[in-house]
Amino acid sequence: MKQTAKTRSTNFAVAPRKMGTKRHFESTAFLSSGLRRPALRVFMAMLLIASTVYAQGSQTFPDVTAISLEDLMNLKVTSVSKRAQKLADAPAAVFVITQEDIRRSGARSIPEALRLAPGVEVARIDENKWAIGSRGFNGRFANKLLVLIDGRTVYTPLFSGVYWNVQDVMVEDVDRIEVIRGPGATLWGANAVNGVINVITKSAQATQSGLITAEAGTEERILSGARYGGTIKDRGFYRAYTKYSKWASSTDATGQDAFDGWDTLHGGFRFDSNMPGDNSYTVQGDIYHSGYGETLTAPTLTAPYLTTFRNNGDFSGGNILARWNRTFSKSTTSLQMYYDKTNTSADSLLVDHQNIYDIDFQHDVRVNEHQELIWGVGYRSTQDHILSSPAVTLDPDHRSLSLFSGFVQNEFNTFTNHLRITLGSKFEHNGFTGFEFEPNARALWTLNRKHSVWGAVSRAVRTPARTEEDMRLNAAVLPPSAQTLGLPAEVSVYGNKAFKSEDLVAYEAGYRLQWSPAFSADVTTFYNSYSNLLSAEPGAPFLELTPNPPHLVVPLVAANKMSGGTYGTELFADWKVVPKWRVSGSYSYLHMNIRRNVDSLDQSSLDPAGISPSHQFYVRSSIDLLKNLEPDITLRYVDSLSGLAIPSYYSLDAHIGWKPVGPVELSLGAKNLLDHQHLEFRPDFITTSPTQVKRTFYGTITWRF
């Protein structure tokens, strides 16, 4: 795995395939020093006119000599060979969702955009909750996926999963989302077990303009955003953004309003230096507040022993990150620091304050023509404070944890660069399980320009989350019976201080084909062997007097008594049928065989095979019509989830973008055209009502200036 700046990007980086429309140039920074603002608008307009006129026109060789130096600076290579080559070089299952993909699909959030990646499981639980996973083990609290936004880890130490509703960015400012299926632990560390998702926003230099966008639809009341970018003379570039979104509530399976509407307000900035010399700096930060609703079912100690009610919660927080990159002739260094604060307040459940301080250093050394060495060290401090409720308690209620990590990875070429071998390991010391090491060995054999194959063996661990050590969650209450000595029996899930890390050894192989500039495909297959997976072992029941009435507690204690294997395959193909019509598609298959160990008494855990789809596919068509019309259609299929009683479904999404002359872009879209509504998932652990994903229509207007 080639890694030049882990903190900045996965660095297999980019552009896995040539893009359809603006396939050669995309002028990003319209506010170049040579163009003043009025000229800019003219420029935009003219670009659009000229492009339509030219469409029917001649096929001459472009006269690049007439482009000024300043304009050249701002032209963007949309399909960068070097990086594309790097992608082809990556001995891992990498997929890149480009800005173009996001824009053309109409995706307005990271979860929606992730539906474009092959093999990734994306299911909406209710309007503000998602289950997102890769290669199985999906769920709202899915904990085997590492998610980063611009180098900042965004899974919560509370349960090792991601609050997807607060991971929001200005989607127009996303440069790309790199999705790695399979372990990436050697570089990223614990939790990069089944996949890594790396959201990378554009540099401030690439967003030197203003943008205002507004969207409304049958599901979204309003999605609005504004961004402005500019230059600080002799210092660098900045941008600032704010966005506000509000979603209407959906209905539960019985057609009742599920009160799962929500809203979110985000704001942030990014600064990128532009100073002569070898140093560059980035400083960026965000703040947000979000309020949401849900329909919660919670156990009670008195009849009817459970109650369903409307529950509310909110999220607030912020983060600030600074990164310093330095280039030497044969090496680069990167030093990154960030602080992230997340406050979650879920009424009736818990209030959680998390403070994370993180510092990482990385050094990439080009040893010689054939060898590249990367090493790094990092430290993370996590401090939390949790206010418990009758339903959820954490003991202790505040805890401070340190994570020390280091990694080293060596990559070398041999046989005249046809074979590339990568060896490396991560070393970590965490506050729960102590020392962990996560090595990998990867090889890429490039047969020729068209064909390459790769293989990898890696180990990854998923270190315990705070809840798995310290939590008590009252999951259900059984009515009094003879078996329960005539008392109500409260089934409570307990953390376990002796809980160990979950282990994975993964074997992967892949083949990539670049048949022609118009056709590419890749196939990946894997076998994952897991041990020490989380189970819930029944403990000895005991009597509890408070809260009233006296009741029996039936504990289910976290243990590491599940193991087994999974295997599967993922295909992706991209075909530019004609220059203005691109068709892409993916298919993925997953088989899971996870079983209790012989000494396990767990009767309550769901078989993970029943909560991840065995088969998924999509087919996508993107056409460029004259007059700047861009219709996109995507058909998706997701197999049934037998463990959750979710039937399989097809979904047809359509989106059409139109750029009339001028700085305004319009688009119309529809989601889930094939059915009125369907369920995609049911929650695990916290029993909120799953809600219907409905057929929706929306319209967007974007004004760039």
Add this chain to the structure above:
Amino acid sequence: MRRVLTPIIIIAALILGPEVHAQKSTDASEYFIKAGYIYNFAKLVGWPATGFAKPDSPIVIGVLGDDSFAAVLGGAIDGKKIEGRGFLLKRLRWSKDGKDMKECNILFISSSEAAHNDEVIQILKGTSTLSIGDTAGFAKRGGIINFVLEDSNVRFEINLESAKQADLNISSRLISVAKIVKPESHGDR
């Protein structure tokens, strides 16, 4: 207005124009941008009088390696003139004596020939050839200009000391948009 219009039409042409199939793995846009830059360098760099035999001698551009790029560059500069000088494009192969290279006013060393970067830099010592590299560290190690990719934009570095040694006069306009790099000092990694 005209000033604005010309690049627009070109950009449009690039967006909608035919794909260039000449190159194999490199996307056309990167080649076009680099060709555009090289033309601009030719305009904004002053050679010493000894660099040309006659006032109308062509500017000789050598491309070491990567014929696809040479094809794009050749197309771009074909028929163009700068201050009365036309262009002459030479496709070069690596050779130790480097005679062909020394005769160029501009020499582009494609990344496929990066293994010879240091040797080329040595060969060009004492000449007024504007060396343009396409690999990390080229300018720092004594080359004059080097292309770098930054967030999918093509940018370039200039080593002003190397330019001075080659007796080349780099216009301030070029300097203002370049990343200035210093030659590597000993012990510096």
